[in-house]
Amino acid sequence: MGDDGFDYNIVFPEPQISERHWHGVKEPVVILLGWAGCKDKHLSKYSNMYNEQGCVTICYIAPLKTVFISESFGYKELRRTASRLLEILYDYEVENRPVLFHVFSNGGFMLYRYVVELLRGHAQFGTLHVLGTVVDCAPGSGNVRGALRALSTSLGPNVSIAARYFLLALFAVAVVLLRIVLYPLTKYFHKNHYDAMMDRPAPWPQLYLYSRADRVIRHRDVERMVAVLRGRGLSVESFDFVTPAHVSLFRDFPEDYSRRCRDFLEVCMSSTRGTESKKHFPVQH
Structure with missing residues (x-):
C-alpha cells in the first residue's frame, strides 16, 4: 500500500479473532520494521x-539507500520516514490503540531510533500509547565487517560485480571515516543509532532476541545495550538463541520464538486492561 510512494502493508485481523484474544479491549497495533534488504514475504x-x-x-522496510548511504553520511532522511510511519496510525484511525514495535537488525533499529525521538518530542505522537518493543538481532555498533556482509547480502544477485565492489568500497570508506575515525567529532551533530539509544533509551518494556552465532550483529553489542538499560532501571528481557544466523531466529x-513474542505482548497488554488507552510510559532522561 501507499499511493504517495511510501510502501507499507497493513493487515486487520478478523473481528472474532480479536475478540477471542482481547475480550473487548482494543486490540494492539504491531509495527514491524524490517531489516535492510528484507522483502514483504519475509x-x-x-x-x-x-x-x-x-x-x-503494519509492515515497513526502509530503502537500502537510506540505511546504508544516508545514515552513513549523516543525512537524517529516516527521521522523515519515521514521521510518515507514525502518521499511518492516524490515517487508519487506530491511534487510540496500544502499539508494539517489532524491530529487525540495524536497518530496522536505525528507523526505530527516530521513531523513539518523535514519540518523545512531538506533541501529536507523544500521546500514543506504546506497549513495548521486541528487538530481533540488533543493535550493533562499529562492526564494519558485519555491516559489509549485510550490505553485500542486501544487494542481491542482480547487482553487477563492478557495481557491488564500488558500493561496498564507498560504504566501507564512509563508515570507517565518519563513524570511526572522525566519530569523536561527527557524533556532536549526528550520533549513530547505538549511542543515541543508549544515551536516551525508550522508556517502555523491551525484549531483545539474538544469537551469538550472528556474523552481522555481535552478541556482545546486544548484551552491552541490555546491561546498560537494566542498569538504568528499565524493564528489559533478553534471550540468546545461540545457533541461528542473522535474522534467522x-x-x-519458530515455536520458541513465537511463544516469547506472544508472552511479551500479553504481559505488556495486561498492564493496559482497565486503564485509559492514552496512558503512556514516563520518559526517562
Missing part, C-alpha cells in the same frame, strides 16, 4: 504470527 510470517493473536499489523526456532 515479514509476512511475523505479521501472521501477530494477526493470529488478533493484532493489527524465527526460522530455526
Whole structure:
C-alpha cells in the first residue's frame, strides 16, 4: 500500500479473532520494521504470527539507500520516514490503540531510533500509547565487517560485480571515516543509532532476541545495550538463541520464538486492561 510512494502493508485481523484474544479491549497495533534488504514475504510470517493473536499489523522496510548511504553520511532522511510511519496510525484511525514495535537488525533499529525521538518530542505522537518493543538481532555498533556482509547480502544477485565492489568500497570508506575515525567529532551533530539509544533509551518494556552465532550483529553489542538499560532501571528481557544466523531466529526456532513474542505482548497488554488507552510510559532522561 501507499499511493504517495511510501510502501507499507497493513493487515486487520478478523473481528472474532480479536475478540477471542482481547475480550473487548482494543486490540494492539504491531509495527514491524524490517531489516535492510528484507522483502514483504519475509515479514509476512511475523505479521501472521501477530494477526493470529488478533493484532493489527503494519509492515515497513526502509530503502537500502537510506540505511546504508544516508545514515552513513549523516543525512537524517529516516527521521522523515519515521514521521510518515507514525502518521499511518492516524490515517487508519487506530491511534487510540496500544502499539508494539517489532524491530529487525540495524536497518530496522536505525528507523526505530527516530521513531523513539518523535514519540518523545512531538506533541501529536507523544500521546500514543506504546506497549513495548521486541528487538530481533540488533543493535550493533562499529562492526564494519558485519555491516559489509549485510550490505553485500542486501544487494542481491542482480547487482553487477563492478557495481557491488564500488558500493561496498564507498560504504566501507564512509563508515570507517565518519563513524570511526572522525566519530569523536561527527557524533556532536549526528550520533549513530547505538549511542543515541543508549544515551536516551525508550522508556517502555523491551525484549531483545539474538544469537551469538550472528556474523552481522555481535552478541556482545546486544548484551552491552541490555546491561546498560537494566542498569538504568528499565524493564528489559533478553534471550540468546545461540545457533541461528542473522535474522534467522524465527526460522530455526519458530515455536520458541513465537511463544516469547506472544508472552511479551500479553504481559505488556495486561498492564493496559482497565486503564485509559492514552496512558503512556514516563520518559526517562
